[in-house]
């Protein structure tokens with residue numbers, strides 16, 4: 014069904030074929046679990062006539078079943094086999110969609126197999142994947158619940174004196190116990206490190222007076238959650254407490270701005286305006302959110318340039334933040350689905366400032 018949707022869209026937009034390497038698009042279209050193909054050429058060939066075939070290393074002989082496939086063995090030249098498939102599908106030239114993340118060494122050899130005009134596959138896939146169906150939203154709900162449960166667990170741990178990297182590892186283990194795995198490596202940013210939105214957890218020990226940003230996510234059947242909470246240890250600097258309240262208000266206002274028919278940039282604007290009015294505009298250094306699904310970052314992006322019109326079934330994060338160099342930072346993030354014309358939170362962990 015999903016493959017035929019892609020084929021219809023290809024025909025409508027005058028594309029002749031598509032070459033799809035392993036990643037979330039391949040999984041979305043086929044349900045096949047081919048995660049890490051490494052250097053061995055693996056590609057799904059799809060023609061606008063509706064033909065499709067996977068070219069895969071023989072390592073996958075016991076994995077790919079009930080799907081048209083050509084295997085190649087180590088020692089063979091997989092590009093010869095790809096050329097045969099392209100010839101069979103009458104794809105020796107024309108407008109070809111290419112998986113955006115295809116390895117450059119593969120692409121450089123594919124270029125030599127015909128006279129193609131390449132276009133990014135994402136230009137079509139974004140339209141297919143942006144609106145989630147009931148099943149997908151259910152899976153995202155499970156992933157979000159796992160993230161909420163991990164937050165409750167974190168609150169029961171003795172955090173004082175723990176190194177950021179130790180806490181990140183404990184969070185990762187807790188996620189893995191409750192779900193299919195992590196959406197991305199957890200961020201634990203304490204004290205002044207919290208001024209870096211993508212801080213890599215290091216050796217700093219958590220201490221009294223810290224605000225600590227915890228940003229992590231779980232996966233359920235391929236679908237991601239992504240949550241951020243900022244907690245206080247002891248009594249933090251009053252400026253940080255004020256910043257916390259501004260971010261909480263910005264997050265709530267952006268959430269309330271979510272409506273079917275609203276532009277993504279209006280949701281961003283609601284958060285940005287709240288933060289700017291409080292005098293912290295220059296310290297909100299990123300977009301308000303991003304689409305969430307099989308990828309942890311996907312369409313629709315909720316930024317000042319977000320021109321996607323929100324529709325029921327779209328899922329994204331709302332995660333404004335304020336980051337003051339030398340002082341610290343605050344970010345609060347929830348996963349949201351547009352449901353019955355309005356936003357509905359999938360993550361529901363406590364948003365009031367928790368002081369441990």
Ligand SMILES: CSCC[C@H](N)C(=O)N1CCC[C@H]1C(=O)O
Nearest residue numbers: 197210211228239299300303309
């Ligand atoms: C995939 S790592 C970052 C996860 C995080 N929740 C996130 O998406 N962001 C943190 C700062 C802003 C935002 C981002 O757009 O990168």
